[in-house]
Amino acid sequence: MPRTEPWTIKRVLDWTSGYLERKGDEHPRLSAEWLLANVCGLSRVELYVNFDKPLEASELDAMHAAIERRAAGEPLQYVTGEMAFRHIVLKCERGVLIPRPETEILVDAALEGVDATKAKRGGEAEAPVRVLEVGTGTGCIALSVASERPGTLVTATDLSPRAVGLAMRNREALGLEQAVDIVECDLASGVDPELMGSFDVLVSNPPYIPTQVLREEVPAEVADFEPQLALDGGDDGLDVFRRLLDLAPAALAPGGMLAVELFEGSLDAAAALVRERAGWATVEVREDLTRRPRVLVAVREGQ
Incomplete structure (x- = not known):
């Protein structure tokens, strides 16, 4: 960026957008706004009321x-180091998957499971709802559930040490240390054995x-730029899903919910895998806001 003077907010925005x-x-204008807002410590709205302010x-x-x-193709969230997700702001860094807007649909499903459990129990304070999240990444799902449903106890796991460290920092920034336990392990191998069979979601x-x-x-x-470990689902995209399906009966309480985000072309096959197994009362596929199949929701038999 040439260093001629004066470089006001407006001039930097215009030059960056064109570049x-x-x-x-x-989305060059949007990228320019987010980058400059991050650098200046201003909101995007504040940029527009400070057009004449020189940097x-x-x-x-x-x-x-x-x-x-950004020009080299690095995702905006990695460059700025943060992003908004539902009602929270998360730190982001390279090596950890960036949360997607469509994942908010998955959080909605998990919250439904939390609410259904509370309704069955009549809101008993001595029986907190327990949620297990596998593959937490930034912590976006676990932290959203804990922040939007106070009193819920969430155990979140991830195989990646970098993801676990980032999720912990996000947890601390949101003050949710008492609500969310983060464990570095494969699937649920490091989860307290006494909790297995008690998770409602x-x-x-x-x-x-x-x-x-x-x-x-x-x-x-x-x-x-994003980690292959968090992207590659195998030949049909269901390698890890099959393992989750094996885990679910041991992890979930009777009547518990399994909610998984999957590739749009894999959901019918995933639903068929659930229906082939005993112990499931219902299974459905839900669409995201673009009407694409996105989330599988299955409920265990029992009360």
């Missing part, structure tokens, strides 16, 4: 570095993109 557009950014030299240097990272956004789709169809911004 990112030439670099192929699909300091340190802000220009930080903005230049951020622009080049098992929720997961596992790796679910079929390997061939990941190689040939996923945008470079995702495939080149």
